[in-house]
Amino acid sequence: MVSVEFKGHKLEVEVGETLLNAADRSAVRIPNSCRQGLCHSCVMVLEAGEVTPQAQQGLTDHQISQGLFLACQCVPQGDMKIALPGKLGKIPATLISKQWLNGCVVELVFETSMRWTAGQNITLWKDEEHGRAYSIASSRKYDGLLKLHVAQYEQGLVSRWCAEGLQEGDQVLLGEANGDCFYTEDAHDKPLLLVGTGTGLAPLYGVLMDALREGHSSEIHLYVAAAEPEGLYLVDQLQRLAGEHDNFHYHPVVRRQPTEEAVEGSVQGDLGVLIPKAHAALRGWKVFLCGSPKMIEGLRKYCFLAGAGGNDILFDAFEVAHEIY
Ligand code: FES
Incomplete structure (x- = not known):
């Protein structure tokens, strides 16, 4: 058991326990969301003691030099004193x-x-x-x-x-910005498969626009799913882009499709069924998956089995928030 000082509290941390779990157990609030090292909302600053490299994985060199670390990834090995980072980082x-x-x-x-x-x-x-x-x-x-x-x-x-x-x-x-789900030069002549749910469109839209502006030379297929037609957005812009670029194909997908409100060109169904049907072979493709962790888990496996290289499958899972945000 080690002791961690934070805001006048002494948190007792059990062997192998994360700092965030110990704080929860003691009803001491540390900001958090994903609890998986992805969102960085649990970032803290070390005032005394040490943290392992695992607790700083994904942070920039600048953040590390400031003593920042992630409470959800930190398993204290000795006594520490920590604080909220304020404006640091x-x-x-x-x-x-x-x-x-x-x-x-x-x-x-x-x-x-x-x-x-x-x-x-x-x-x-x-x-x-x-x-x-x-x-x-x-x-x-x-x-x-x-x-x-x-x-x-x-x-x-x-x-x-x-x-x-x-x-x-x-x-x-x-x-600071982090993550590797972005368009790179090496993808220039590879077919792109972009798949997202809800606001998973945000990073995919960024990737798509970079690809089009860089003159991407191969096919680009964008699938965006929502429960109902009203959940889709940027539909007009994406349809216009598809009209302007022969190599870009936009596929809006809805789970429930009332005929009177159907979005032009949309498909009713589940991404986990539609993608394997439409893309049986993905050797040489670059894949971006953004949104629901469940969708990502299923399609990552499928895309790999269909031939996409492990390094060519990028993803951005929108974590399930521990607290309601
Ligand atoms: S990175 Fe720790 S809660 Fe998201």
Whole structure:
């Protein structure tokens, strides 16, 4: 058992236990969301003691040099003193515009000096204790502004603040961009399979736009699924792009399709059935899977078995939040 000092509390951490679990057990709140090392909302700063490399995996060299680490990945090996990071490792951004993309998803557009690539993710901080990871839908090189698609949840603290509280001109703090789900030069002549659910479209839209702007020379198939037609968004833009680029094919997918509201060209069904039917062989393809962890788990296996190389299957699973955001 080791002891961790935080905000005047002494947390007793059992052997093999993560710092985040120990804090939960002691009813001490450490910000968190995915608990898998993906979202970085549990980032803390080390004031005394040591952390293992596992606790800093996925952080930038700059963040590591500042003593930052992830509470959900930290299994303390000795006594420590920790604190919330405040502004450490966070970059200011100004909200330039805000618009609804459908009845549930709001697009936030920020100006920031941060470096990012379309398809990566950042944590948007409401305040020091509440942050939520979102994927980046725009290109720094081509758009200059950072765009996020934020889905609203009735009890979502951060998403409700984005929709109701944040105003154009407001300053916020963002965590540094991370993740490898983005378009790279080596994909230039490979067929691309982009598959997403809900706001999984955000990183895929970023990847798609980068590919088209870089003159991607092979086929691009984008599948985006929603429970109902109203859940889809950017439909007109994507249909227009498909009309302008012979090599781009947009496939909206809905699970329930009332005929009177059907989206033009949409298919009713399940991605786990539709993709194997439409793409029996994926050798040489580059695959991007974004959204529901269940969809990703199933399709990762399928794409690998259908011939896509392990390194050519990139994914961005939207974690199930431990707390309601
Ligand atoms: S990275 Fe720790 S809660 Fe998401």
